[in-house]
Amino acid sequence: MQIQVLKSKIHRVKITQAELHYVGSITIDEDLMDAAQLIENEKVQVVNVNNGERLETYVIKGERGSGQVCLNGPAARKAAVGDIVIIISYAGMELEEAKKYKPVLIFPDERNKLI
16 A cells, blocks of 8 residues: 655745746746655645635746746646745655655745755
């Protein structure tokens, strides 16, 4: 039996952009992606601390070192620039593996830079 467990989390980053007229997804600074072990096209859940909205989308690479976190397409209506969000990914694994797994958690600063 496989269960879903927390794989990685980018805790409390600031939305830097919201682009309604885009196909969809969340654009994330590639430095943040690497640190959180996220890959392009990976499914993520985005939780908005400011308004309680939750959504699922997929990741696309943003400019490395830019601090960019941009909600694209309809998701852009779920957050305003400046809102604080938590970006979460999950992985399916066997119960015994899940008991031993340690998720990757990163805590960027107020400019979305790695500490």
